[in-house]
Amino acid sequence: MPITRCFLLASSLARLIEKERGGHRVTEGYFPDQPGRSTFVRVEDGIGSLILVRHVSGEPVEEPTALPRNQTEALLDLAPGGLAYRRIQLSLGTRRVQVCRFTAPGSLDLVAAEFDRDEHARDFQPLDWFGPKVTDETAYQNRSLALAGWPETPEVDLTDAALNSLLDSLEDRSGARRRPQQRTWIKERAAS
Numbered sequence: 001m002p003i004t005r006c007f008l009l010a011s012s013l014a015r016l017i018e019k020e021r022g023g024h025r026v027t028e029g030y031f032p033d034q035p036g037r038s039t040f041v042r043v044e045d046g047i048g049s050l051i052l053v054r055h056v057s058g059e060p061v062e063e064p065t066a067l068p069r070n071q072t073e074a075l076l077d078l079a080p081g082g083l084a085y086r087r088i089q090l091s092l093g094t095r096r097v098q099v100c101r102f103t104a105p106g107s108l109d110l111v112a113a114e115f116d117r118d119e120h121a122r123d124f125q126p127l128d129w130f131g132p133k134v135t136d137e138t139a140y141q142n143r144s145l146a147l148a149g150w151p152e153t154p155e156v157d158l159t160d161a162a163l164n165s166l167l168d169s170l171e172d173r174s175g176a177r178r179r180p181q182q183r184t185w186i187k188e189r190a191a192s
Contacts, residue, residue, distance in 0.1 A: 023088030029079025048072025081146035128165035
């Protein structure tokens with residue numbers, strides 16, 4: 001089971017990522033928890049599914065079942081809590097990263113990095129364009145967002161370092177760095 005680390009993301013950077021990479025729309029509806037399990041429905045890329053989440057040894061295990069789109073939409077109408085977002089997949093070297101741009105019932109931008117091994121997750125150094133870490137805050141999990149509402153979210157600052165880091169990531173130059181004089185020349189050229 002992959003290990004995920006979640007971070008807030010500046011909305012202007014999320015908009016840039018969406019413009020560059022697109023993504024696809026996801027709608028989810030959540031039902032109240034039951035002892036030892038929870039249930040939600042999802043429509044992603046026009047495909048509907050009902051997902052049972054069982055808690056085995058303290059870890060959630062998802063068991064999806066395909067549903068016809070009309071049945072999924074009927075369940076979405078019945079769900080007490082729901083949300084909609086655009087999921088954008090990125091590859092940063094060998095790392096899988098996804099950006100989620102939540103649009104309903106409020107707006108929020110998150111970035112999540114996935115790891116196959118716990119030691120890789122522990123050793124991970126977030127890129128400059130990642131905002132504050134929210135991995136351990138249940139208020140930022142989809143179920144909580146849908147059923148409890150939006151948390152008080154701090155504004156994520158946009159810095160030159162964050163923008164340059166993101167541009168390098170989008171251009172697949174995560175390990176490559178421009179020389180400082182080259183950046184200065186580019187900035188001077190842009191100012192004139």
